[in-house]
Amino acid sequence: MESSAITTKCVRCESEENIENYLHTTPDLASFRRISRHVTRYTTYKGTGGTGYVPVCSRCIKKFSNWKIYNNINLGLTGVIWLFFSLMLVLLMIAGPTSYIPGLKDIPFEIIITGFGVSLTLVIISVIISFYLNIVSKSNPKNIINIRRRTIRVKPIGGSKWIPIQEWIPERPQDFQTQGSLNLTKMTSLEDHVIESKEREYGEHCENALYDYLESNRGTAYTVKALEKKLKDFIVDPKEREYGKENLENVLNKMRGVGKIHSIKKNEETHYFFP
Numbered sequence: 001m002e003s004s005a006i007t008t009k010c011v012r013c014e015s016e017e018n019i020e021n022y023l024h025t026t027p028d029l030a031s032f033r034r035i036s037r038h039v040t041r042y043t044t045y046k047g048t049g050g051t052g053y054v055p056v057c058s059r060c061i062k063k064f065s066n067w068k069i070y071n072n073i074n075l076g077l078t079g080v081i082w083l084f085f086s087l088m089l090v091l092l093m094i095a096g097p098t099s100y101i102p103g104l105k106d107i108p109f110e111i112i113i114t115g116f117g118v119s120l121t122l123v124i125i126s127v128i129i130s131f132y133l134n135i136v137s138k139s140n141p142k143n144i145i146n147i148r149r150r151t152i153r154v155k156p157i158g159g160s161k162w163i164p165i166q167e168w169i170p171e172r173p174q175d176f177q178t179q180g181s182l183n184l185t186k187m188t189s190l191e192d193h194v195i196e197s198k199e200r201e202y203g204e205h206c207e208n209a210l211y212d213y214l215e216s217n218r219g220t221a222y223t224v225k226a227l228e229k230k231l232k233d234f235i236v237d238p239k240e241r242e243y244g245k246e247n248l249e250n251v252l253n254k255m256r257g258v259g260k261i262h263s264i265k266k267n268e269e270t271h272y273f274f275p
Contacts, residue, residue: 008055011056011154067139206248210252
């Protein structure tokens with residue numbers, strides 16, 4: 001029995017014409033974490049992002065491409081504007097109430113004031129443009145497609161919430177007909193079409209987080225139970241935290257085995273610490 005053809009629609013404009021495979025990547029989550037009074041560490045949680053193909057029409061692909069060009073130009077101009085603003089601010093601070101800059105006595109103070117005003121205006125404009133390009137613009141693929149591990153969500157133009165990609169891809173992708181470069185007849189499962197994401201690396205993430213935590217508390221020894229209670233303090237992702245609870249002792253023993261941490265036995269319990 002032959003099944004009827006199902007048409008894929010663009011995840012941005014919902015058009016059903018000229019659909020192509022668009023490869024999108026959502027970066028891994030990252031955060032700044034203070035580990036001591038004078039040290040702040042930038043941590044990237046590997047595997048929390050993802051890469052996958054989604055159906056996008058050729059017109060919207062062009063819009064995504066143009067947005068990347070505009071964004072790169074804006075980044076370059078923003079850097080120059082902030083440099084100009086910083087220079088004007090330094091000159092203004094040096095001049096202070098005396099209206100005099102050593103070595104630059106031939107430059108009227110009014111010129112510096114005007115330059116500072118112009119640079120401040122440009123900074124405000126650049127902030128507004130950056131906000132529009134990154135937060136508001138529907139030509140920014142990050143505002144249309146979001147991939148976390150093996151889950152793709154999309155928010156088409158006019159949409160108010162993120163929607164699972166399954167609303168665009170039926171449960172039986174083999175029922176599709178080939179449309180342009182989107183060869184859906186070769187797919188054997190929804191996951192094959194939707195995502196080419198990174199493997200979950202819970203063990204590695206948990207190990208890195210434990211290492212950072214023990215290093216920041218150098219000299220303090222913890223039992224497995226004590227560290228279990230503190231997992232929420234240094235592991236953000238709930239699934240990784242659950243993995244940590246179930247495999248914490250194995251991860252700690254692995255780290256000890258390769259010399260990353262040490263352990264000592266007290267009252268019949270093993271205490272782990274950063275040397």
